[in-house]
């Protein structure tokens with residue numbers, strides 16, 4: 327086999343390896359219709375398209391343009407995969423219309439003198455439109471999570487789109503004599519083949535980075551979230567508490583803590599069943615979140631106990647908030663009478679240790695329980711405040 331087709335065959339094999347990797351990932355995540363499945367199909371199409379440039383395929387216009395159409399389809403599939411990655415709704419009609427226009431132009435160009443230039447141009451413009459759409463997706467949705475990577479990748483796709491546009495314009499102007507092609511005779515196309523291999527590798531790195539980032543983000547979220555109530559779990563809340571405490575120790579704003587415990591929860595479980603108990607816990611968590619401000623964080627401390635972190639909040643502001651929480655819970659409509667006891671504590675300049683603040687909130691909660699439940703007690707204040715007139719369940 328002469329050097330030229332050998333090089334193209336190598337690039338095709340490399341893309342096929344990418345496809346294999348994504349196919350395995352899609353199978354593991356059972357996501358053939360998801361992002362991984364789209365990337366697998368994209369790389370498979372690219373590998374197939376390039377393989378059509380290699381003997382025994384004849385070197386006439388038909389296999390070349392079939393290859394070009396397959397490559398445009400691969401670009402469309404990639405864009406669909408990226409759209410799915412950010413939860414955007416892919417637009418099948420737009421994709422189908424774009425592909426139909428490219429296919430019609432390629433078919434029509436066979437009837438025109440010097441149609442070769444038109445065919446190359448249309449295919450280049452088709453791919454360039456997909457690259458521009460990819461750049462837009464990365465710029466619009468990716469920068470919020472990974473600013474540097476998303477901006478660099480968006481610029482990369484943008485440059486690739488611009489190069490393809492320039493190539494399309496050149497093909498239109500030069501018509502039949504346009505010769506810049508991966509299978510053009512002579513040594514000129516060797517750098518082009520190497521560039522295709524390099525750019526393909528970079529695009530695959532972008533795909534890997536996006537999917538890996540999403541998987542790690544999801545795992546991190548699961549590790550910090552309570553499965554039943556969807557609020558933070560103890561580990562997740564402790565991380566936030568430690569960060570708030572470190573900030574406070576450095577002289578930044580302090581914080582307040584609410585320890586919230588459902589009253590007589592064992593009786594609710596015993597009387598109404600464990601499943602209803604779970605529903606009550608979900609309703610209490612939802613009420614807590616609804617009563618809090620945007621910056622406040624709610625977590626399930628364990629069992630029927632919740633904890634809320636109120637950043638930049640003093641005790642005298644935390645107390646009315648705790649009252650509001652108690653009133654919300656009492657009105658949560660969980661199907662049974664539910665009340666909570668709440669202990670409130672705030673960070674003080676002598677608190678070198680987060681555990682000291684947690685202990686004060688816990689002690690205040692214990693006092694609220696001992697004083698008859700369904701009330702708010704602030705660490706340091708002697709008089710427990712009844713939270714709500716409703717008697718415990």
Ligand SMILES: Nc1nc2c(ncn2[C@@H]2O[C@H](COP(=O)(O)OP(=O)(O)OP(=O)(O)O)[C@@H](O)[C@H]2O)c(=O)[nH]1
Nearest residue numbers: 587588589590591592593595600601603604629630
């Ligand atoms: N349904 C349900 N019950 C839970 C869950 N986690 C803990 N519990 C139950 O919560 C109950 C807590 O009981 P206790 O610690 O005696 O507290 P209590 O009955 O609320 O009493 P006071 O706190 O003193 O008012 C236990 O019966 C646990 O089995 C859960 O995820 N779902």
